[in-house]
Amino acid sequence: MTQQIASNDEAVARLGLMDSPPEERFDRITRLARERFQVDFAVMNVVNSETVFTKSQPSTSNFRHTPIEDSFCGEAVKQPAVLEVPDGRADPRFADRAIVAEHGIRFYAGYPIHTEAGETVGTLCLLDSSPRELTESDREAFEQLGLWAQAEMRMDDPADDPDAAAPGDPAANERDPAAATARADQLAGGEVRLASLAIPYGRVSGDRSSWQQVGDRIIVTLADVMGKGELAGGFAEELIAALQDRAHLEPVEAMLSVEEFARHEPRYRETFATLFHAVIDPRSGRVAYVDAGHGLTLLLRPDGSTERLSSRNLPLGLRPADAAWEAGETTVASGDLIVSVSDGALDAYDCTLESLRLIGEDLRRAREAEAFFDQLAIRVSEHVIDDDVTAVVVSVR
Structure with missing residues (x-):
């Protein structure tokens, strides 16, 4: 699976979103997600084989780069659908990761974001310091927000627009x-x-x-x-x-x-x-x-x-x-x-x-x-x- 994630580094680079500044088109998604689910954090990440870059987050947080081995997202990008972790402290996959052990995050839900070609390039995530579970209606609403986040990220993929000029091209x-x-x-x-x-x-x-x-x-x-x-x-x-x-x-x-x-x-x-x-x-x-x-x-x-x-x-x-x-x-x-x-x-x-x-x-x-x-x-x-x-x-x- 590591090779599959590594192969997506080219797709992440193609999008040009890694280390890019905040944008309202992403922030309104995370803002709505945080309000809808009443969680501590709703974030949108760009993910390659080494790092999780937080593209959108609440103004009260300061996520930047997280090593993929310290995150939930390293597992979320391997999933075909939403990864839900009701209590990271009780889950042996995550209990020792920094996001849980050092930062106190217990609940996580992550929607894997794919390009049109199927490459996994990011995640939309909910995080909270208290354990919880998504209801069936919660999950449906989160998946709809994930589709929105995915559509916005695909807008940056030149592979979906063969007539688009390259970044920096005057055209x-x-x-x-x-x-x-x-x-x-x-x-x-x-x-x-x-x-x-x-x-x-x-x-x-x-x-x-x-x-x-x-x-x-x-x-x-x-x-x-x-x-x-x-x-x-x-x-x-x-x-x-x-x-x-x-x-x-x-x-x-x-x-x-x-x-x-x-x-x-x-x-x-x-x-x-x-x-x-x-x-x-x-x-x-x-x-x-x-x-x-x-x-x-x-x-x-x-x-x-x-x-x-x-x-x-x-x-x-x-x-x-x-x-x-x-x-x-x-x-x-x-x-x-x-x-x-x-x-x-x-x-x-x-x-x-x-x-x-x-x-x-x-x-x-x-x-x-x-x-x-x-x-x-x-x-x-x-x-x-x-x-x-x-x-x-x-x-x-």
Whole structure:
């Protein structure tokens, strides 16, 4: 088995994630995992034959490199499915390992992350200082989070994208300026203004945004489908259309209906989407929304305060059968701004959740969506970003 792990060193090197800085696209997975399972640590690791590098972790921890022989992950990467250790102190395989004997970790669950070719390159892990066991529903939810983590890590694998430029190649960030699109509309009697920017990475974008007015209600959606190319783009387009067709429903009801549609569509069983879907009533100021693993939406108040519109929902397509959709609600008034972006926009800053705060500050300074979009487009041109970049701004007059 050691030879099998060693053979994956090339795959780990190919991903380019070893010793790389934190990224929000991974951190939101571990953040949701920690909240969902109420454990001390939820981490995402890159694993080669010698070391476990912690790519994502809580801000309160400082894992970096762990020798593979001192970790649980050295065993997890040998497994075809989740490795669960209810009590490491009572398990002879781990009782003497540093993670247990020195750091006091008792419970561990690890999901092995594989490339499309089957190479094991990482783990998503839960760790706690108290013994415990996963229930059947816990295990299902953890496996869904593991699939999300695996999909994100595969996005870095050039072996899955034969047309991708190598890192450092100037062509890696070449985009067709004509492909970038911007749109703005004044709705609800001039009380609400909406604007969007879309800068696709390739010919077909997996990001989509839309809005429409139905009576006095305004429906706004931003969806980011995992993957690139025709499948992701087609799913994104159909997803947006399906939500538009359900504009008369409250956001959670719309999501349940679209989820039922996607669940029975064979083409979509191997993909999923993060999204923000909101219904705004300009007369009352009520904003009802559902966030599906997106977490990249801010409400900016004129007094300088900021509210992040997020939830603990998993992406559409990954929700366990026994998990309910969590609804969100807030209110807006004159002078408020809502900005929602795809995670590609974060790469134009530092890739972490701090980028979202900086995006909010840039929008405040720009005052108008168009000026903000100009600045964001410049940032995109100055950074190597191998993802679609989409942003939607709602201005309440």
